[in-house]
Amino acid sequence: MKQLFGIIAFGFLLFIPLILVSCQSSTQYPVDYEQLSEDQRIVIRFSHVVGEDTPKGMAARKFAQLVKERSEGYIEVQVFSNGTLYKDGEEMNALQRGDIQLIAPATSKLTNLIPEFAIYDLPYAFRNYEEVHAYANGEVGLTLTEKLNEHNLISVGIWDSGFKQLSNSIRPISHYSDLRGLRMRIMPSDVIEQQFVTVGANPKRIDFNTVFNQLQEGNVDGQENTLSNITSKKLHSLQSYLTISNHGYLGYFLLFNLEFWNKLPKDVQTLLTDTLQDVQQWQWQFAEEMNEEKLQDIENCSCIDVNYLSEEDITEWEKAYIPVYDYYRKNYSDKYVNALPKFSN
Ligand code: LMR
DSSP, X not given: OHHHHHHHHHHHHXXXXXXXXXXXXXXXXXXXXXXXXXXXXXXXXXXXXXXXXSHHHHHHXXXXXXXXXXXXXXXXXXXXXXXXXXXXXXXXXXXXXXXXXXXOOBGGGGTTTOGGGGGGGSTTSOSSHHHHHHHHHSHHHHHHHHGGGGGTEXXXXXXXXXXXXXXXXXXXXXXXXXXXXXXXXXXXXXXXXXXXHTTTOEEEEOOGGGHHHHHHTTSOSEEEEOHHHHHHTTGGGGOSEEEEOOOSEEEEEEEEEHHHHHXXXXXXXXXXXXXXXXXXXXXXXHHXXXXXXXXXXXXXXXXXXXXXXXXXXXXXXXXXXXXXXXXXXXXXXXXXXXXXXXXXX
């Protein structure tokens, strides 16, 4: 009897590792992920064109880090910054082809595909970040992002870069007529082009990664961008005048390749959307703080003449830009304009 009990106990001990292994294999992700090849893990290639020291660059890294931790390494987000993998004009095609899985382009760069996205480019369309976020997540804003699905893309969030400011090497700008004749670098958007044409400037579409060279070579006199982008690429070091105009929003839609997204297991999708939600909250705060910090740095460096627009100036600029709104209504649709906070509240 004692012998029989010993045999049973020994048999049970033999089974313990098996029980442990089977418990482990029922956990969500393989624990020994380091041993797995890329084919056995989920790899997300995330390409973007800005530096790592920017609101987009920092958020991309944070997202990659959190996903790694939360999936115990089963999902890997590989971040390629500064346009090292795909440049400005290339990343969208690469995403649609499925060569990469995630990008976060500025809204202006979506206008080639869906011109109505230029709603985010309209000057003085939004007074603050809350208005932008509410618009993007509101009924009309969502009908716009849903259009992306027809292009094998899905939007999973919006990140901020900031509000745009104007810099140039010719003269201080306080009245919109000061822009007359200036050659200004712009992102690829018909509405931004109109914004400059309307006040007599000469806009030139130039890829982000070559703006520094183009300014240095004198091919353009100035540019518009957020302070985080301007300082990250040291554009202010080539310019004499900066106007804090806050005249337009610059932000990003986070886009997955739709086919890739649809093939992901449901629990992976949930992990990614939950993490994106957390990162988005953090990112909004970070972008705002970073732009404030960069303004302080620029004020302190005394390296560029800084000029602020008053409320009265802004009212003047807004009037000057009415034709740009007419352009949008005529060429695209009234619907998106009417839903803007300044017309709907
Ligand atoms: C630009 O081209 O100026 C921006 O879109 C760059 C970026 O992604 O913030």
